[in-house]
Amino acid sequence: MIPGEFEYYAPTSVQEAVSLLQQHGEDAKVLAGGHSLIPLLKLRLASPPVLVDIGRIQELKGIRRQNGAVTIGALATHADIEFSEDLRGVFPLMHDTATVIGDPMVRNLGTFGGALAHADPAGDWPAVALALNATMRLTGPNGERTVAADDFFVDLLTSAVEPGEVLTAVEIPVPQGKYGTSYQKFSHPASGYAVVGVAALVQMGADGACQDCRVAITGAGPKATRATATEDALKGQQLTEELIAQAAEQAGNGMDFLGDIFASESYRAHLVKVFTKRALLGAMQAAQ
Numbered sequence: 001m002i003p004g005e006f007e008y009y010a011p012t013s014v015q016e017a018v019s020l021l022q023q024h025g026e027d028a029k030v031l032a033g034g035h036s037l038i039p040l041l042k043l044r045l046a047s048p049p050v051l052v053d054i055g056r057i058q059e060l061k062g063i064r065r066q067n068g069a070v071t072i073g074a075l076a077t078h079a080d081i082e083f084s085e086d087l088r089g090v091f092p093l094m095h096d097t098a099t100v101i102g103d104p105m106v107r108n109l110g111t112f113g114g115a116l117a118h119a120d121p122a123g124d125w126p127a128v129a130l131a132l133n134a135t136m137r138l139t140g141p142n143g144e145r146t147v148a149a150d151d152f153f154v155d156l157l158t159s160a161v162e163p164g165e166v167l168t169a170v171e172i173p174v175p176q177g178k179y180g181t182s183y184q185k186f187s188h189p190a191s192g193y194a195v196v197g198v199a200a201l202v203q204m205g206a207d208g209a210c211q212d213c214r215v216a217i218t219g220a221g222p223k224a225t226r227a228t229a230t231e232d233a234l235k236g237q238q239l240t241e242e243l244i245a246q247a248a249e250q251a252g253n254g255m256d257f258l259g260d261i262f263a264s265e266s267y268r269a270h271l272v273k274v275f276t277k278r279a280l281l282g283a284m285q286a287a288q
């Protein structure tokens with residue numbers, strides 16, 4: 001299918017991109033890796049009259065570790081993340097997640113920032129961003145602002161990125177002391193997207209108890225969501241397989257489950273518990 005006509009701009013700085021977005025208002029859409037937007041254009045599910053391609057903006061690229069945090073440029077591709085040794089050293093789940101996204105072509109072109117801004121309910125990175133307590137950096141006509149991952153995923157295909165804004169980078173704090181991470185995904189056999197995906201971070205205190213943990217679910221509902229009842233059941237406790245299994249039973253409590261021809265609401269609700277347990281066990285083992 002052939003997309004409708006659009007004006008195409010390729011700015012080379014964030015400021016230039018923001019002023020183009022401001023100039024064209026609601027007509028304009030950011031284009032990054034194009035692996036979500038281009039299919040929508042081809043199917044004519046979206047027909048923005050103006051595309052602002054941010055792919056040439058160098059300041060949006062790269063992965064840096066400094067001051068106790070990792071900063072990932074919005075244009076870092078899934079493959080950049082997959083092959084970043086720095087990132088693999090601190091957050092093995094980022095490598096593991098990147099390897100289960102689509103196929104090599106999707107991973108070579110699709111971007112971290114694009115996947116987060118798009119807020120696909122079956123996307124993998126939103127769960128990881130929530131579990132790792134990421135902070136999104138945005139630049140718009142009124143300057144820069146930051147949004148915590150907890151406030152970033154608003155609804156189905158809706159993130160906190162406002163018209164006229166560019167997501168520039170994502171900052172992830174590296175936890176102190178002993179911690180482990182894990183991402184476990186039940187992939188759709190045809191598309192590779194997450195039917196259910198669960199990301200977990202477990203942080204151990206000096207006494208060996210779970211000092212903190214964050215668990216986030218994608219694929220199951222309209223947006224990626226934290227499993228706070230599960231987290232609360234584990235904080236301050238000495239973790240055992242049995243305790244984790246009990247806590248995982250509370251994952252998805254109160255969630256508005258999606259259902260489709262491949263996986264019903266009740267099947268997704270079941271998968272959430274199973275994959276929460278697996279992700280927590282993986283994170284606990286990594287922390288130990």
Ligand SMILES: Cc1cc2nc3c(=O)[nH]c(=O)nc-3n(C[C@H](O)[C@H](O)[C@H](O)COP(=O)(O)OP(=O)(O)OC[C@H]3O[C@@H](n4cnc5c(N)ncnc54)[C@H](O)[C@@H]3O)c2cc1C
Nearest residue numbers: 030032033034035036037102110111114115123124167192
């Ligand atoms: C065959 C196939 C399989 C896939 N499998 C998976 C999978 O298993 N898991 C998964 O998570 N994803 C999967 N994807 C999606 C893929 O990861 C996309 O690359 C990603 O969702 C969007 O990133 P992008 O850079 O391609 O964004 P684009 O398609 O360019 O943009 C997507 C949306 O985000 C906006 N946007 C992009 N970047 C920014 C920015 N920096 N600031 C503000 N707004 C921005 C755009 O305006 C647009 O609305 C798959 C895609 C395909 C085609």
